[in-house]
Amino acid sequence: MDEVITVADAFPSHSKSSSPSSLFTNLPLVSAFLAFSIGQFLKVFTTWYKEKRWDSKRLLGSGGMPSSHSATVTALAVAIGLQQGTGGSAFALAVVLAAVVMYDASGVRLHAGRHAELLNQIVCELPEEHPLSNIRPLREPLGHTPLQVAAGAVLGCIVSYLMRKSLPT
Template structure:
């Protein structure tokens, strides 16, 4: 709360302080180049999944907008866009870039490793459940999600999308590298 000369707050000073805080918060979020790059790359990847799904199946599958798995990897697009944007804004020699790079590597490794194999296991388990006799207690269980991970091609496509997205936003906004 803002104070006047006597140590008390006035409606004017309180209103100005609140407006300044609100302005700072909104401008810092909407001018956060790495955040915007990551969010845009995610949205583009999910949109491409929807379009590719329509192209292959000739029907709109709106689940593609929020689902994981598929081409391109939205996880890879997001973390690579974040990493590139941090590197372009803060410099590629800093600890912030190092953290973003390690995060990106872990996410992409996980997408092609653990999550891909978990999806393949779900596929096998769903097949087994389908072959159970109807009186078995698990025969009526909901199928497990099978599309969890990504192939290497999907991860590379997502990474390229993230790289391109962050670079184009950098060129459009004219963001500068801080040394």
């Protein structure tokens, strides 16, 4: 028994090449980045609809409608499920990641943003001679309402489904 197992035998390669161009045909990766980008882009318009003002800072900011983080992780999980099925470890990992991110966005980060809003209001009411009266305000739009998280999740599902139809398999 002089059988030799090589690295190639232990880790069989996939049928697709691992060239840099394959990054652009990686359904989960492309879907996740596209969902994030669309989510951030939509925030400019949802802010305009709600506040009647254009705010280009929304392209890079957190919080707001829809949750681009939720769109990203949902697109990732759905794309993995569509491509590899729902029985694998990669899908399980992506679903758990999505659940943690969406829970955090609508829980911890939402409440941290509300705390920042309250603290900013308190600091504004301090007398000018108080040492904290001139500190920079805390960022308020940190988290998301459950509706914003759900909208991001729907966006992620739609993007992954549409990308599955457009990327070569």
